[in-house]
Amino acid sequence: MTAIKSLRHLVTVEPVSFLFFTSLFLQNGGGQQFIFYKLCYLEYNLTDVCWNLTLGQKMDQYQDIEDYTISATAHWMIYMNLPLTIPAIFTTICFGGWSDKYGRKPMMIIPAVGFLIMSIFQMFQVLRMDMPLGITLIGNFIAGMSGGFVTITFATFSYIADITTKENRTLRIGILQSMTFSSSIVGLLTSGVIVQNREYGFLLLYCLIALLNILIVVYTQFWLLESIGPNTDPYFQTIRTTEEKETETTSRPSEVSEIECKTCFSDMWSPRNFKIVYRDVMKKRQHFDRFILFLLFVSLFILQMVLAGDNQMFALYAKDSFHLSPAQTGYFTASKNAVLFLFTVLGVWLLRKFNLNEMRCCSLSFIVFLSGYIGFSLAKSESTLWAMLILLSPSGLVGGIIRGAISRTVGPDEQGSIFAAMSSMENLMVFVAAFMFNILYPVTKDILNGGFVYFVMAELLIIPLILTMWVGDLLKYTAAYKYMNEPANIVINPDL
Template identity: 30%
Template sequence: MSAWKEKLRRLVTVEPVIFLYMTGTFIVTPAYQQMIITKVCQELLKNDTICTNPEHHKDDEEVQATASYILLLFSATLSLISIPPAIMLGSWSDRAGRRWVMALPSMLCLLSGGLLLAIDLLENLSVYWTLMAAALAGLTGGHVSIFLSSFSYLADLTVGSSSSRTLRMAVAESMIFVGGTTGFLLGGFLEQEYGLKAAFGAYISCHVLAVLYIALWLRDPATGKIARIAPCKEDTDEQGSNTEESRMFILKYAKLSFKAVFKKRSGQDRLKLHFLIVCTFINNLVAVGDQSILLLYLMYEPREFTTALYGVFNSVRMLLLGFGLLGLFPLLMRCMKETTVAKLSALFRAASYILLAFSSNTWMVFLVAVVGTPSGINQAVIRSLSSAIVGADEQGAMFSFSASVEATCILISATIFNGLYPLTLPTFPGMPFIIMAVFMLIVFILLQWISEMPVTHPRLVLSD
């Protein structure tokens, strides 16, 4: 029984953590967006009857523009506060263990969810209290800390097996979209039947389950323990004495993260790693921008989506993205190189955004989900290639740097897309999605460049 349990522990690892965190995230995202829109409407129009029904105010440009700027502030707060922990926690997890880095974001999200619930319950609380909820969620790095610790964990678990690592990371990446499907379906149902309070309650429950799972089920991989017990000499020198002042804590681990990314490597591996990190940044820039304005865009004429229909669309979209990683990707890997599959994925994602920009009715919007089915594949390949370049004792440091880049993109994306959307609203509301498509073409160009670089690291070679 013990051997069976240990085998299951190696098979089912970080996937439920990512699933629960992303389910909670996709439950709460439309919920807090809708709450912000409603609160803004109440402050501007002073009419509860109109503001409690989105159908009555969804075409009001002043409400749309003000809500968009509040959402920009929310994203900026989340981004700026999450950058220091994102830089620090990866290098720290190389020595202290991956599990506690995974647990910290969920612990703070419990407080954030409680505050959002209080804002919804107390009508006299200003909409700006949502910024405090964003700050709480960002104190431990938010979703980027979940990703850096989870993918570092998988890199520890799959040392020496490139193809296994790519597929395991694809499965873990798919949990983002499976969680998205579950979150949007559950969130849409709860909001429609029971209101925003039930959605915030479900969000809190997801994080309670995540903390319990990490504490009771996960164990740090043996390879990760070895790396932490016997770190390389220069890292040991960097750590200094045990009496080092706590104020140097962030600087020490930030330096380790930068060293892992910028150190000299054989051939063109360092340049390749830098390109992969740029691709990660662009992918997340687009993903954050997508979620920041999609609800506003789809509720605006002529699409005029309801909150329930928005939830259904996102559920279908996430389900197809998950299928792309779990079903389509393994089949494509049998006949194509992983970089080729990643390039195709970037092109399909660009095409889906162009279609979304010109969508004028419901069936066109749902066709966007079909066209974008392979869109999630390129980021899974990028994570695998990045982890294959660095050493076993640098996984957390490398993913920590990538995570800090992802955290900065929250602010940059919100500035670009939440700032641009109100400006293009009177003329061409779909313009932000055209810009997203251009960004994905840049990812395609970078992946093409990477694929033409000579292979100098044996773990980057896939066995056919």
Template identity: 25%
Template sequence: MDERDTAAILPADTLPSPDNESTTNDSCSPNEEVEIRTSSFRRPPFACPFGLSVEPVLFLSMFSIALQAPLTTQYLWDRISEDLGYNGTKGGGCGNTSDRPDPLQKEVETLTAHWNLYINLGGFALGVVVVTLLGSWSDLAGRRPVLIVPSLGLALQAVVYLVVMYQKLPVAYFLVGRLLSGLSGDFNSVLAGCFSYVADTTDRRSRTFRVAVLEACIGVAGMFASVIGGQWRRAQGYINPFWLVLATSLAAALYAYLFVPESVSPDPSAKLFTTRHHRAVYRLYSGRGRGAGEGTGGGDSSQRCKLWLYTLCFFLLVTVHMGSRDLYVLYELSAPLCWGPALIGYGSAAQYLGYLSSLLGLRLLQLRLADSWVAVVGLASNVAGLVVIAFADNTQLMFTGYGLCFLYMAATPVLSSTCRVFLVPGALFASVACVEGLSYLVASGLFNSIYPATLHLLKGFPFLFGAVLLLIPAGIIG
């Protein structure tokens, strides 16, 4: 997420429709149809409580991600500061009130940004391959594995992080945890699995409400985890919050195993390692071939051109979202803001509040405006917030920037919905997964490299850079 925000508020019509909606169930408890088409291995031991299905899985996984992401950056900062003998941020203040930048703080910032880069690149590089394979495989083999396995991978990552903290191992070992999480599909597989599950088990009338519930789970879990993490870190340090990260990841996997019934009729012959879906994406964008699972409009150059343009918009938007999110905590830790863990938690909560405000704003704007205008308004909100954050030198201005981003996620579902016009379900998941995975890689590499390289020029330059990048999709949509 990461906090992983791109698929968070996909509207109902972007989700692939089940092959036969008349045979799907809207409630959590498996009905007669599900009983017939699920093997005993895939049938959960218990019925889901309170009429829920995958919502608790997404809530717990999102809570785990939102709790650990800011704490990891803060831990890297503290460990690197300790190794270099820098104590400028201890006690809640930077201790450097002069206009002259502290060269030691610059070195800490640079090394922290670089280690964030290495750790994230390691996880995303594996995740971009694994999430595409797992997601496409789940269309045939079932959704439960892509809910359970990634959650266990997140738990393994938390175990590695705890070992590093207990033993004071070099921060390079964090990379091992990210690689294990990436090998299991990472949080993106959980996210995709939950939205696909809702598409499998609902009809068009009930799907909108169920998707809204999933979106609310992401925003509420993120806000709670951010506030709890900041206060807990200030009171007891890093280790106890990471025990909660481990517990929530295991709880997500356990809930999926015990309570979530299978929504797809499992095909025992389904292959995990196949290039079929990647070939479908290639044919989709190259115009070579047309058919089930290969894309539409292959012979129409105008339609293919529009698909490329909207994909470029989606790519740039996700890149800016992920790249800026990687830097917020680092930006807040250093001068002139010098935030402590509590303020960092509130700042992270303000970001997740944007999920809920964007969802509400999207629904209201669509009553009066065309989707293209809704996307432009969302991009304008994002640009305004990033520009203010780039020049924020006090707490009030920083939170003003977060407030201006209250519609920053409104453009994402519009682009996703538009892209779906050119796709058939067979190529939909693979295409979105490939674009998102590539966006994560580019975002981590680009923004974490620009930040230390431009500290002498303008500390908030990466945010200005992101705002300029967003003008490209605004122009294309316009």
């Protein structure tokens, strides 16, 4: 029993993140193919033609069908993402302040249930091909109101912040972030294999998505220990108490009883939670902590915008400039995520092993990272793209370092609010990137063989490079100030 309990303290939210984002990448990878096939079927009722076009076969005699379906699919992807992501921004902010008082586990169960309901709606779409596609928007809206991946992101990172000390937090956050890269490899490759089956592929895809989210609910309910609230595990409570003693200012909410916790779900969507998040983000802090927090926020948001722009643009850039097939593009994307996963895990281990200066390593990683995008913009062959993966590998590490630094800057009872605000703004940056780079690419595709957008991404990364260097200097100044002006804690042994 002791070994099992120790394992429950060690393996916590990493499986939740892996399972959920695997289901999300299955949805992104195979879901778009299903929408393409369904729209073609609803408009033309040519099952063989629509299936061949879905598989990427080139048929000149049906070019008009392909053109219509591509355009319709692009529009429907926007329609289906809006109810899935926009409500999640506001829902997550509400959940953030709530979770700081009542617990993190509900914030992982609710999004999984929402995605389970969405997958059921999609199963009906597969079973009834004549059903209007718009009905699916109901399931997407339910998933969006449950918080979706935005809530899962803030909940898992907040949980790690609850159960770690400042010394090992960056390591655990880096490992958690690497789950996204590993799940993308599994999700994208698996979805490509599953949808090849014409008879059962799409149904199996959505059944698998449903199964993964059921596993999240079961795992979270019966394995995961609560990190905050009245049901906090004693081991985690010890860590939390230590963190509170080391924190100069805390905003610890009043304790709640277990009965109150069971009757508090009506407060989840309360507008008061917006005020709590705003208060925690904007509150005055000692020394330069609030300014450091803003600098780290801006750095993370620009990083997220660049990464989202890369995800938006690479398939089009690879097709237009290097004539890569969808399969080749998929292999490259999976390989890139594998490299990011390995480098992130290795990087955070080296940081902890040799006690390296995190912000200095972060700034150095930004230099290497933006050099990779410059290489992308100047690439003339596919082999150059593969070579640039080495330079792009630190992108996952910098995100982990920045999130760890943000977590250490705020108090233990502000983690949920801060990560909720952070995740919501990161989600907003995805929309900004989609809007900006999709407008920029068509008008600059003749510059640098289509790579001008990656040159712009490299230029944008100069901003967080400067800001993280600035943060490093401020942290050194703050540490020196504390050393010079605060008395040391001297413990006198009464037995002497």
